[in-house]
Amino acid sequence: MAVARYIKDEKDRILDVILESGIHVKPLYTPEDLSRTGFDYEKDVADPGQYPYTRGIHPLGYRSRAWTTRQYTGFGSPQETNERFKLMIAHGQTGLNVAFDLPTQMGYDSDDPMSEGEVGRVGMAVDTLRDFEIAFKDIKLDKIGAGLTINAVASIMLAMYQAAGEKYGYDARVISATPQNDILKEMVGRGAWIFPVEPAVKLIGDTIEYAMTVMPRTNPVSVCGYHIRESGATPAQEIAFAILIANVYIDNVLARGFDVDDFVGRFSFNLNVFGNMWEQVAKFRAARKLWARNLKEKYNVKNPQNLFLRGLFGGGGYGLTKAQPENNIMRGAYYALVAALSGAQTTALCSYDEAYTIPTPHSALLSLRTLQLLMDEMGLRDTVDPLAGSYFIETITKEMEQKIEEEMEMIEKYGGMIKAVSRGYIQRLVARQAYEVEKGLESGELLKVGVNIYKEGVSEDVELHEYNNESAEKQIEDLKQVKKQRSQRDVLRTLKKLESATKEGKNIMPYLVECCKAYATVGEMTNIFRQEFGEFQEPALF
Amino acid sequence: MEEYAMHEKRIKILIAKPGLDGHDRGAKVVSHALKEAGMEVIYSGLHKTIDQIVNIALQEDVDIIGLSIMTGAHIPIVEKLMKKMRDEDIIDKTVFVGGVIPAKDISKLKGLGVAGVFPGGTPLSEMIEFIKTHMKKA
Numbered sequence: 308m309a310v311a312r313y314i315k316d317e318k319d320r321i322l323d324v325i326l327e328s329g330i331h332v333k334p335l336y337t338p339e340d341l342s343r344t345g346f347d348y349e350k351d352v353a354d355p356g357q358y359p360y361t362r363g364i365h366p367l368g369y370r371s372r373a374w375t376t377r378q379y380t381g382f383g384s385p386q387e388t389n390e391r392f393k394l395m396i397a398h399g400q401t402g403l404n405v406a407f408d409l410p411t412q413m414g415y416d417s418d419d420p421m422s423e424g425e426v427g428r429v430g431m432a433v434d435t436l437r438d439f440e441i442a443f444k445d446i447k448l449d450k451i452g453a454g455l456t457i458n459a460v461a462s463i464m465l466a467m468y469q470a471a472g473e474k475y476g477y478d479a480r481v482i483s484a485t486p487q488n489d490i491l492k493e494m495v496g497r498g499a500w501i502f503p504v505e506p507a508v509k510l511i512g513d514t515i516e517y518a519m520t521v522m523p524r525t526n527p528v529s530v531c532g533y534h535i536r537e538s539g540a541t542p543a544q545e546i547a548f549a550i551l552i553a554n555v556y557i558d559n560v561l562a563r564g565f566d567v568d569d570f571v572g573r574f575s576f577n578l579n580v581f582g583n584m585w586e587q588v589a590k591f592r593a594a595r596k597l598w599a600r601n602l603k604e605k606y607n608v609k610n611p612q613n614l615f616l617r618g619l620f621g622g623g624g625y626g627l628t629k630a631q632p633e634n635n636i637m638r639g640a641y642y643a644l645v646a647a648l649s650g651a652q653t654t655a656l657c658s659y660d661e662a663y664t665i666p667t668p669h670s671a672l673l674s675l676r677t678l679q680l681l682m683d684e685m686g687l688r689d690t691v692d693p694l695a696g697s698y699f700i701e702t703i704t705k706e707m708e709q710k711i712e713e714e715m716e717m718i719e720k721y722g723g724m725i726k727a728v729s730r731g732y733i734q735r736l737v738a739r740q741a742y743e744v745e746k747g748l749e750s751g752e753l754l755k756v757g758v759n760i761y762k763e764g765v766s767e768d769v770e771l772h773e774y775n776n777e778s779a780e781k782q783i784e785d786l787k788q789v790k791k792q793r794s795q796r797d798v799l800r801t802l803k804k805l806e807s808a809t810k811e812g813k814n815i816m817p818y819l820v821e822c823c824k825a826y827a828t829v830g831e832m833t834n835i836f837r838q839e840f841g842e843f844q845e846p847a848l849f
Numbered sequence: 850m851e852e853y854a855m856h857e858k859r860i861k862i863l864i865a866k867p868g869l870d871g872h873d874r875g876a877k878v879v880s881h882a883l884k885e886a887g888m889e890v891i892y893s894g895l896h897k898t899i900d901q902i903v904n905i906a907l908q909e910d911v912d913i914i915g916l917s918i919m920t921g922a923h924i925p926i927v928e929k930l931m932k933k934m935r936d937e938d939i940i941d942k943t944v945f946v947g948g949v950i951p952a953k954d955i956s957k958l959k960g961l962g963v964a965g966v967f968p969g970g971t972p973l974s975e976m977i978e979f980i981k982t983h984m985k986k987a
Contacts, residue, residue: 423925
């Protein structure tokens with residue numbers, strides 16, 4: 308099932324509602340529903356800050372601290388990115404979130420033939436440490452954290468962030484990076500993978516191990532149900548697959564002989580907000596509970612703080628439409644409301660023009676204001692988990708929990724997450740569901756304002772963010788200069804050491820940091836991995 | 850045999866993802882839809898160069914190359930494809946483009962030789978109808 312279904316009679320009265328995850332919504336909920344589902348306050352929800360954290364991870368929710376707003380930013384050159392960072396900080400944004408261009412995400416330098424036409428197009432181009440020095444200039448790296456939205460080469464970007472921090476006098480222990488660093492979801496959705504499953508997971512294990520010992524304020528993995536949902540997964544599958552993917556990374560680090568309590572507390576999640584709002588709220592509440600239970604029962608995690616599902620609940624990209632783009636401003640506001648009602652620690656919204664282009668400064672600011680006015684005007688900070696105790700919400704939260712568990716069992720039955728991704732089982736499943744959604748839109752079973760209902764009368768003009776060819780040329784020119792100025796001996800020496808460490812299966816992080824400090828390029832470092840690991844072979848679709 | 854001859858020739862189409870972008874929900878949805886509409890669909894997979902795409906088109910002898918592009922780089926990508934198709938002498942094959950395509954670029958793409966442009970949000974039925982009608986004329 309991938310489409311929320313409304314069964315109606317000839318007078319447009321709703322007879323049944325079936326949510327995407329397969330839950331039937333009743334017209335009325337009463338205390339009887341709670342007894343029917345065996346609802347137990349202490350066991351099922353408990354107070355906020357108490358296991359199983361269904362009601363939230365902080366006892367006082369947003370009273371103690373409003374959410375962190377982290378709009379996705381990154382444009383063309385590192386200089387432009389730096390300016391946009393400062394603009395968003397000046398407007399009250401409390402965290403940074405870096406978008407990288409595709410060549411950087413795929414480990415190619417700006418002057419590589421594979422990068423042609425893509426340099427700086429969907430994010431910042433990064434070739435060497437020089438680019439990070441420019442992008443993070445005059446930013447207080449001990450005060451503000453940076454999300455690094457990159458996966459296949461997240462290890463390289465984390466090393467570069469450390470190198471840049473140290474260059475500006477910040478110790479690795481005080482800076483806080485959140486590299487996305489979730490490669491399995493890239494293989495399911497989004498598609499920015501390079502290496503095969505096993506070495507790709509090993510690199511993630513390396514970053515987790517390294518962060519634990521050297522960069523304790525860093526959150527080395529952000530597990531993304533988000534993109535799996537964007538690719539066609541139901542809300543229940545989004546959570547089920549995210550938890551199972553997180554478990555793959557945990558298992559990798561445990562196999563190195565570490566104690567789970569030493570690292571799992573730094574895991575974070577990136578989850579989506581589009582869809583039926585009640586289903587989303589139930590999803591987030593059930594997700595917190597299941598993640599905590601997974602850690603406690605499967606991994607024997609001891610420290611209660613390590614059981615928290617911390618995360619960015621936001622985005623909503625697939626929910627936005629190209630038709631009547633201004634409607635996306637209103638959609639964004641409702642998505643933000645869902646995130647707030649669900650107790651998101653961090654949030655960000657896709658901007659209304661993202662169905663066309665990367666956001667303009669104007670639309671990115673509108674998204675930020677949407678988030679701010681919820682917190683400061685509408686009363687979302689007043690009390691924690693305000694929907695708790697609703698017969699309806701508590702009932703579907705329990706039902707959602709069951710649906711998520713069923714999806715997890717399905718994957719375990721298939722042979723586990725690694726097998727399901729390597730063989731394309733999940734990819735085919737979500738692609739099929741995505742097609743069902745499109746068919747639902749065409750048949751009218753699924754309603755979308757401006758797309759298949761209320762199609763008339765709103766202007767479709769959107770101001771576009773233009774690709775700047777000159778800044779791409781300048782990036783390539785700057786790379787040339789860096790290559791001329793750097794010590795070739797240091798570059799060769801550090802790359803050689805990285806190569807040996809890679810071959811010997813050592814943790815590559817300290818070697819990457821040395822390469823970055825010698826101004827080795829992203830492409831040079833990635834090529835060593837490419838040679839050693841090979842590339843992921845995409846499973847067939849049909 | 851007679852019955853076979855009465856059927857139209859089955860359209861064979863390559864759905865290709867050129868370049869580094871990995872957002873393939875659209876490409877996969879379109880692949881499913883065209884297949885269900887009775888066409889033979891080859892899906893290229895991700896991160897293909899223009900040379901690789903033209904090579905698949907040659908080897909599979911497809912009637913249509915459909916490109917899915919989300920990054921905004923559709924103009925340079927299509928220019929490159931057309932050049933390669935001329936070099937390989939397969940410029941007679943039909944090219945369609947889908948993805949994140951601003952309205953102002955549609956006529957530019959058509960000027961480059963693209964037969965049909967389907968920006969995100971185009972109904973699948975409309976796209977299938979367009980392809981079938983176009984291939985009858987071609």
